[in-house]
Amino acid sequence: AEVFQEISAADFFYRNRDIAGFTSPSRSIYSTIRELVENSLDACETGGIPPDIYVRLSHESGPLDGPGTYIVRVEDNGIGIPANVIPSAFGQVLYGSKYKLRQTRGTFGLGGKMALLYGQITTHSEAAITSSTGSKSRIAEVVLRIDIQQNKPVIVKNKTRTNKPHWQGTIIEFKTEADYSRAMPRILEYFKQTAIIVPYANITFVDPRGRLYKFLRGTTKVPPAPTETSPHPHGVDVETVQRMLKLTNAKSVQEFMRKNFQRIGETTARKFLQFASLGQKKNPRNLSGQDMVKLVNAMKNYDGFLSPDPTCLSPLGENLLETGIKKELGITDQEIETGSAFVTTLQRRPATYAGFPFIIEVGLASSKQIEMQGKILLFRFANKIPLLFDEASDVSWKVVDTEIDWRNYKVIPGETPLAVFVHVCSTKIPYKTVGKEFIADRPEVEHEILNAIREVGRNLRLYLSKREHLTQEKRR
Amino acid sequence: AEVFQEISAADFFYRNRDIAGFTSPSRSIYSTIRELVENSLDACETGGIPPDIYVRLSHESGPLDGPGTYIVRVEDNGIGIPANVIPSAFGQVLYGSKYKLRQTRGTFGLGGKMALLYGQITTHSEAAITSSTGSKSRIAEVVLRIDIQQNKPVIVKNKTRTNKPHWQGTIIEFKTEADYSRAMPRILEYFKQTAIIVPYANITFVDPRGRLYKFLRGTTKVPPAPTETSPHPHGVDVETVQRMLKLTNAKSVQEFMRKNFQRIGETTARKFLQFASLGQKKNPRNLSGQDMVKLVNAMKNYDGFLSPDPTCLSPLGENLLETGIKKELGITDQEIETGSAFVTTLQRRPATYAGFPFIIEVGLASSKQIEMQGKILLFRFANKIPLLFDEASDVSWKVVDTEIDWRNYKVIPGETPLAVFVHVCSTKIPYKTVGKEFIADRPEVEHEILNAIREVGRNLRLYLSKREHLTQEKRR
Ligand SMILES: Nc1ncnc2c1ncn2[C@@H]1O[C@H](COP(=O)(O)OP(=O)(O)OP(=O)(O)O)[C@@H](O)[C@H]1O
Ligand SMILES: Nc1ncnc2c1ncn2[C@@H]1O[C@H](COP(=O)(O)OP(=O)(O)OP(=O)(O)O)[C@@H](O)[C@H]1O
Ligand SMILES: [Mg+2]
Numbered sequence: 033a034e035v036f037q038e039i040s041a042a043d044f045f046y047r048n049r050d051i052a053g054f055t056s057p058s059r060s061i062y063s064t065i066r067e068l069v070e071n072s073l074d075a076c077e078t079g080g081i082p083p084d085i086y087v088r089l090s091h092e093s094g095p096l097d098g099p100g101t102y103i104v105r106v107e108d109n110g111i112g113i114p115a116n117v118i119p120s121a122f123g124q125v126l127y128g129s130k131y132k133l134r135q136t137r138g139t140f141g142l143g144g145k146m147a148l149l150y151g152q153i154t155t156h157s158e159a160a161i162t163s164s165t166g167s168k169s170r171i172a173e174v175v176l177r178i179d180i181q182q183n184k185p186v187i188v189k190n191k192t193r194t195n196k197p198h199w200q201g202t203i204i205e206f207k208t209e210a211d212y213s214r215a216m217p218r219i220l221e222y223f224k225q226t227a228i229i230v231p232y233a234n235i236t237f238v239d240p241r242g243r244l245y246k247f248l249r250g251t252t253k254v255p256p257a258p259t260e261t262s263p264h265p266h267g268v269d270v271e272t273v274q275r276m277l278k279l280t281n282a283k284s285v286q287e288f289m290r291k292n293f294q295r296i297g298e299t300t301a302r303k304f305l306q307f308a309s310l311g312q313k314k315n316p317r318n319l320s321g322q323d324m325v326k327l328v329n330a331m332k333n334y335d336g337f338l339s340p341d342p343t344c345l346s347p348l349g350e351n352l353l354e355t356g357i358k359k360e361l362g363i364t365d366q367e368i369e370t371g372s373a374f375v376t377t378l379q380r381r382p383a384t385y386a387g388f389p390f391i392i393e394v395g396l397a398s399s400k401q402i403e404m405q406g407k408i409l410l411f412r413f414a415n416k417i418p419l420l421f422d423e424a425s426d427v428s429w430k431v432v433d434t435e436i437d438w439r440n441y442k443v444i445p446g447e448t449p450l451a452v453f454v455h456v457c458s459t460k461i462p463y464k465t466v467g468k469e470f471i472a473d474r475p476e477v478e479h480e481i482l483n484a485i486r487e488v489g490r491n492l493r494l495y496l497s498k499r500e501h502l503t504q505e506k507r508r
Numbered sequence: 509a510e511v512f513q514e515i516s517a518a519d520f521f522y523r524n525r526d527i528a529g530f531t532s533p534s535r536s537i538y539s540t541i542r543e544l545v546e547n548s549l550d551a552c553e554t555g556g557i558p559p560d561i562y563v564r565l566s567h568e569s570g571p572l573d574g575p576g577t578y579i580v581r582v583e584d585n586g587i588g589i590p591a592n593v594i595p596s597a598f599g600q601v602l603y604g605s606k607y608k609l610r611q612t613r614g615t616f617g618l619g620g621k622m623a624l625l626y627g628q629i630t631t632h633s634e635a636a637i638t639s640s641t642g643s644k645s646r647i648a649e650v651v652l653r654i655d656i657q658q659n660k661p662v663i664v665k666n667k668t669r670t671n672k673p674h675w676q677g678t679i680i681e682f683k684t685e686a687d688y689s690r691a692m693p694r695i696l697e698y699f700k701q702t703a704i705i706v707p708y709a710n711i712t713f714v715d716p717r718g719r720l721y722k723f724l725r726g727t728t729k730v731p732p733a734p735t736e737t738s739p740h741p742h743g744v745d746v747e748t749v750q751r752m753l754k755l756t757n758a759k760s761v762q763e764f765m766r767k768n769f770q771r772i773g774e775t776t777a778r779k780f781l782q783f784a785s786l787g788q789k790k791n792p793r794n795l796s797g798q799d800m801v802k803l804v805n806a807m808k809n810y811d812g813f814l815s816p817d818p819t820c821l822s823p824l825g826e827n828l829l830e831t832g833i834k835k836e837l838g839i840t841d842q843e844i845e846t847g848s849a850f851v852t853t854l855q856r857r858p859a860t861y862a863g864f865p866f867i868i869e870v871g872l873a874s875s876k877q878i879e880m881q882g883k884i885l886l887f888r889f890a891n892k893i894p895l896l897f898d899e900a901s902d903v904s905w906k907v908v909d910t911e912i913d914w915r916n917y918k919v920i921p922g923e924t925p926l927a928v929f930v931h932v933c934s935t936k937i938p939y940k941t942v943g944k945e946f947i948a949d950r951p952e953v954e955h956e957i958l959n960a961i962r963e964v965g966r967n968l969r970l971y972l973s974k975r976e977h978l979t980q981e982k983r984r
């Protein structure tokens with residue numbers, strides 16, 4: 033007879049940790065560092081704070097080349113975590129502050145826990161979290177493990193102390209099995225690319241040999257934090273509407289539409305309800321299941337709604353992206369002026385997929401310094417996170433490799449020195465896995481990336497034609 | 509101030525249903541059908557029952573081309589579900605009978621719930637489950653919805669009735685939004701490929717226009733169901749060992765090793781504990797955290813263990829695979845005998861990755877009937893499931909497209925008529941997502957697929973050389 037069993041969310045992601053990017057000791061130390069750094073960057077940007085992030089990886093035991101035991105420590109000057117929620121924030125899978133409609137790196141309520149979990153299952157390590165939410169707050173010190181089968185924290189220590197230095201921020205430290213020598217190139221590349229896409233952050237990395245890497249900020253201006261938005265009517269289904277109906281105090285369906293969805297005024301609500309042929313005076317709490325289905329289908333099909341509000345997004349901007357690209361590729365302003373190098377960037381207008389707003393930013397760079405390896409050099413970013421793995425499965429690669437005719441832009445793919453940068457910003461990045469390494473080819477997103485690259489491609493073509501022309505002139 | 513929230517596993521997979529293969533109305537009806545059919549096939553094979561599966565998709569309302577409302581009904585003659593667990597089996601995410609170390613299609617405790625959930629959020633549908641676990645058991649009739657925020661079933665009806673027809677099996681029925689016209693080619697291809705890899709199953713499909721498709725069994729012999737196995741010492745970590753230690757009644761570490769892991773006898777246990785330098789007489793319950801880490805690391809590094817026991821696997825076998833390939837490609841025995849077509853299959857010996865046993869089966873077929881489309885024609889299977897999406901991200905495609913030098917085997921990729929079949933069987937298929945569409949390039953798995961194709965490639969080369977030779981002979 034079959035034996036039935038329920039497992040917790042923590043147990044699910046423990047058993048399937050490879051799906052979250054924790055396959056091997058080398059891949060896992062990369063995932064650990066990126067999950068913690070992304071938490072720190074979110075915490076700083078939310079507070080409008082120029083991020084100062086310190087990452088130290090120290091070797092404790094075992095071989096230096098190959099899997100050994102390491103100590104991971106990440107410190108930030110972000111908004112901190114209130115003492116009473118620290119245990120759940122780090123000890124309960126599917127718990128967090130990013131289940132909102134606004135652009136953040138975090139989205140699943142899982143990443144930090146996975147990092148701690150991997151350390152725990154490889155070294156039996158406990159995790160120490162130190163945090164303060166403000167110069168006037170006390171400093172919380174929590175040491176915990178995760179009870180994986182129950183999906184809850186096991187508190188080893190939980191106290192607070194006076195905040196003499198008036199510090200605000202968070203420190204995370206725990207032991208983990210890691211293969212640093214194998215992961216090193218990707219970890220360093222992750223920091224370098226983070227420096228492009230987060231040019232207002234200082235990141236310091238101390239590696240196991242004590243080497244210090246500093247990625248200094250190029251600007252102190254932190255963009256305004258994205259603000260939470262209400263759902264757009266194109267992005268809902270019966271479940272979302274049902275939840276809204278339970279909580280609403282609206283007296284009519286018209287008021288319900290205006291209060292629960294973004295950018296719906298009296299006129300739009302009235303016209304929509306006519307289109308949906310749903311009575312306007314009806315009490316929203318009296319809507320039957322059938323009415324809800326009718327309402328949701330009408331919402332999906334009505335084209336009179338305003339496009340989604342993009343204040344929930346926080347793109348980088350064309351100037352900062354250009355600055356970051358020049359810095360990463362070592363292109364000087366002089367080279368740009370004399371025409372021996374070229375950079376063009378573009379921010380598209382907000383678009384949507386499934387009711388979620390998104391913005392595409394792209395950049396193209398041509399410079400003799402770019403070493404071509406027989407294929408297009410592509411840099412991918414999502415919500416200011418560099419994506420370094422699974423390029424072949426990503427929508428940007430699909431566009432760049434199969435949908436752009438590069439000869440149209442005077443480029444021989446893999447030969448002409450060229451780097452392509454794609455940044456996708458959204459309240460819901462269509463990642464294909466919880467490991468956040470590649471983006472699904474949602475038609476609207478694919479289409480926007482394609483159009484963005486075509487647009488900057490024309491600028492590149494102009495530059496390459498000019499240079500070709502000059503070269504021919506010189507020969508005569 | 510940040511607002512913290514916990515969400516249930518059902519809410520997580522509702523919000524991220526695209527990760528599970530429920531992106532659009534056309535992709536979702538494909539995922540719905542495959543998840544239910546895979547549950548039915550598992551239920552039959554577990555009982556050694558030749559599967560008779562009936563799938564009916566009927567149109568209820570809305571356009572016939574484009575998203576409309578459909579009724580899905582799947583019936584099987586499998587082992588059924590006990591009445592008391594039906595609500596959780598279909599109403600609680602991360603609940604099921606397949607969290608064991610044996611080869612099954614199901615693995616996450618999620619698929620059936622996702623199908624029901626998608627129907628519920630698009631049409632407010634409830635699901636009707638009818639099941640009996642044996643001719644002597646009563647028939648259970650349950651109607652339920654899923655409370656997504658609480659991750660528990662909401663029972664609308666729950667009764668049993670006398671089993672007059674002495675029936676055993678399961679019937680699932682619910683409404684869902686679907687775009688059948690768009691999904692049809694893939695759904696039919698899924699059934700066709702299932703017929704190759706499950707040649708002992710009868711599948712009947714009635715489509716929305718009332719058309720009947722019958723995929724008849726080629727044999728009544730059902731392979732023996734895989735048996736559950738204990739973990740292999742190479743596949744464990746501190747968490748798994750800790751759970752075993754809590755439950756064990758072993759009086760010594762040596763007895764603990766023998767009782768909890770597969771294929772460890774007295775001698776192996778004794779030699780291993782010498783290697784691990786852990787006292788043999790020690791009470792396993794007195795092992796400290798440090799001891800556990802020491803034990804786990806020693807297990808990973810000790811190479812004196814027997815390779816994993818493959819009775820937990822259930823491959824198809826070379827003969828049945830060849831039969832299925834000939835049937836799918838319309839190759840007759842006469843064509844094989846006269847040399848105008850060729851099929852070769854191979855089952856590799858069991859191998860392992862991360863302590864999980866796996867077996868690779870491959871097939872190559874060359875026949876004038878195979879229309880080449882400028883690229884290698886690849887059929888992928890995992891645990892007797894056809895994988896139809898995300899080919900470019902799959903380890904088999906990586907091997908076939910970038911690691912095999914086909915000219916070595918007298919094949920011009922994309923021109924020479926050739927079909928490649930790869931079947932991976934394991935207690936844990938290294939899927940990259942919960943949508944079960946592509947397999948990660950775990951080095952051991954990639955290596956085995958490569959060696960398997962090279963092996964059958966030599967047979968193909970022999971055949972193609974012979975034919976080339978005969979063609980040259982004819983010309984003289
Ligand atoms: N360094 C930090 N500073 C402030 N808050 C933090 C920090 N790290 C984690 N948190 C809080 O803990 C929560 C859980 O983090 P976790 O990484 O597990 O999930 P997430 O970031 O919300 O989503 P994701 O799984 O996508 O990373 C966060 O939502 C955030 O509120
Ligand atoms: N047709 C069926 N006959 C018998 N048992 C079934 C059937 N369908 C589902 N079940 C039972 O319900 C459980 C849950 O099914 P579900 O598809 O949600 O998860 P799973 O098959 O275990 O894993 P996966 O998410 O990988 O499909 C199964 O484990 C099985 O015990
Ligand atoms: Mg996070």
Ligand SMILES: [Mg+2]
Nearest residue numbers: 547614619620
């Ligand atoms: Mg299933």
